[in-house]
Amino acid sequence: MRIPLGVRAHAGTSALLVVLTVIACLLVAGLPRTMQASFDEALRRSLTEAEAVRTDLTVTGAPALPAGELYSRAQFEGGDLHWRRLLPPALRPLIGPGGHISAKTHRTPVNETSAFRNFVNLGWLSDAARRVDWVRGRAPGKPSTMRYQGATIPVVEVGVVEEAVSRMGLDVGQTRMLGESVHTAVRIVGVFRARDPAGRSWSHDADVLHVTKVVPVDGPEELHTTALMSDDGLGALTNRGRTLTYRWVLALDGRAASALDVPGVEAAAAEFQRQVDVQGTGTISYRLVTGLPQLLTGFKAAMSAAQTVMYLVLGGLFAVALGVIALAARLLTDRMERTLALARARGASLWQVVSAGSALTAVLVGPAALAGYALSFLLPGPVLPIVHLGPAVVVVAVVAFAVARLVLAHRTPLREHRADLVAVRPSARRVTVEALVVVLALAGAYLLRARGQSGTGQQDPFLLLIPVALTLAAALITLRCYPYPLRLLVRLAARGRAAVPFLGSTRAARERSVGALPVLILLPALSLSVFAAVVHDGITATQRLASWQKVGAPIKLTSAANIPPDVVERVRRAPGVEQVALALTGRVQLGATGEWPYAVAVDLAQWRRVNEGAPMGLPELSGPASALVSPALGGQGAVEVRWLSAVRLTVQGVIDAVPGFYADGQFLLVPREVLPWPAANTLLIRGDISPAELARLVPAATVETQEAALAAIQADPLTGTVRATMVVVTVALGAYALVAIVLSLAAGAAGRARAVSLLRTLGLSDRQARRLTLLELMPVVLVTAPVGVALGMGLPAALGPGVDMSAFAGGLPVADHTPGLLTPVALAAGLGLCAVLGAYAHTAMSRRRNLDAALRVGDP
Incomplete structure (x- = not known):
């Protein structure tokens, strides 16, 4: 057979x-590239948005x-x-050229007497000239000496930073004595501020x-700052009398990171740490400080x-696409x-017949695969x-399918076969194999649920094989x-009495073998599309x-200091504000143990009104003298809390957050009635008011919104990729299911x-023909x-314990897989609509057929 003529x-x-x-x-070559590109983007954003102290070496x-x-x-x-x-x-x-x-020095005390202790550490930065501006005085110069207590000291x-002037009383022209046993004098000659504080x-x-405040358990309040000196001050x-550290x-x-290089970077970081450790001598010791391995480990878990x-x-999408191509x-x-068949009957060998049919298939599929492969390079991402x-797998699989089908169809010339039997008795071997597949799939699903996550942070083949086995078992x-x-x-x-239902059901039964491949395509297409949705x-x-x-309310306003009552009333009366709940947070001391947990005093009833309609619930407190504590504080029947005043509370129960x-550590929740006066440093707000307006009303406050928190979670590249992929796969699999129905119609059209x-x-009418x-x-x-x-609805429950998707959901485990009715109804309606349209199209085409051609001499 000539190929151009066949085409x-x-x-x-x-x-x-x-x-x-x-x-x-295009799908099999392009989607992995875009997926890997999203992994790279997620890693780069994770490293660039993390604090430099965590990522730098x-x-x-x-x-x-x-x-x-x-x-x-x-x-x-x-x-x-x-x-x-x-x-x-x-x-x-x-590692860039920066750094x-x-x-x-650390914990260098100022030699003075006051109600609190000041610590002024000496510091030198190699790039201070480009990072700070001197707003008063001048930059430090060379050191000098002076006599102090009979000795010459430098x-x-x-x-000093501007903040140290107001909070610690340091100013230009002052000379302060540092140290206790070994003294050093510092002369303040300038005040600076950062050019780019961010x-x-x-x-x-x-x-x-910044000035750091430290509140020791058994001492007065401490204020710490680090003053800058010049190169000459080195x-x-x-290190005499003080702790000195070089960095x-x-x-x-x-921006140069790649997700494919993460294992190599982890190994390199470990090797560099080993190299640093062995560089130390008896006079100086070195160590590497970095949070990069922890960041990479967390990213690997999310990426896995x-x-x-x-x-x-x-x-699954690739398998369904391959099945649809096999249908074609x-x-x-x-x-x-x-x-x-005519060529085979006239003496053509099986090899010649199979070569002719498979060559035509290869000529069509080969260039098409190259075209799809070439188009995939228009998509961003590395070449995996x-x-x-x-594409090579597609070509080989389709040509192999064509060869196998031609071999089975033309093994003997003019071979008669029947495909109109409702059921054929299967062999014992086939039944045994199918039963084994079903048993292994169910056993694997049970073991997956019992085992949970692998905990290796690597790809889990077991987790990838179980859904395939379940789909194959369901298809069998x-x-x-x-x-x-x-x-x-x-x-x-x-x-x-009606003939059409009998004729239609009888033809469906006789064409059952033709419908086996569409079933094997529709089943994974529907299950995976529903699973993705x-x-x-x-x-x-x-x-x-x-x-x-994360936010606890539609809007949360937090202030470092107490918010005055008149400011609270101003917020209540602001246009757009509907509800406001007051809360006070701070550290409290437990009288019995001396621990310093965090506490939240809030009006729970008002808080519930603020959160009306929210998807989360709030805990219950039974009385004004009760408290809920974190697991770290559990096991106590009553606690004495020293906050604004001492009060004894009954522990009502334990809450996780x-x-x-607060979501971890030591904390407790108490009613606002325990406060001796109505103090508040947090406002929980519901209403239509902009964060900028709230920041104007309370200038020193920080404003958070639930909508901004949700947008931040969804803006993560890895999260966006997973959600977008689910949508694309749902649509693509639904489309392939419809194509499978159309091809099934075309396969039996003649x-x-x-x-x-x-x-x-x-006498069959057009309406009866459509039916x-x-x-x-x-x-x-x-x-x-x-x-x-x-x-598809059961796969999330089967895979749930083995897949940790909390990284895409703000850190919470994705446990709610209750599906809506929209996707199943839409898919079923789409398939039904495709069948109806196919019936109408087929009837319209059959109407053009000459009825005389249906009756021929010798036809059965």
């Missing part, structure tokens, strides 16, 4: 096969002897070059930028969950059957092995049970719950058209759709 003779089927192949190869050195002390910038810069040379190759692309060096010129580098040096910076900060550039879910649905290939071989392998059970409703339908129709809805609902748990306030034309010569076609098609839809929908 022209079957142009419509050939075009359909080409289009389906292009789309399938910080080498700290603590000199133990004077021989280990450094006194010049050149010595520090030499150390920086040394650490950069030690970086493993996997880390070097991530800085610092030398600081006088170091320093500058710069990432300041997370390493928050002690320079000569006076020694070399190697800044990490998160995302990969598991997305590989599952994308693998079967349609093409069916259309060639008469030609090839699946990008090259996927469906195919095995398929004849029974057909038999019942035929028997019921035979008892009636259910998971998407579960993530969306949990994200909303997480946003409410106070929404909007025989169905002949039967309808023959019946029309006997006949519908009755022939509906068993496949009516049997497969409920099974597929039920399996």
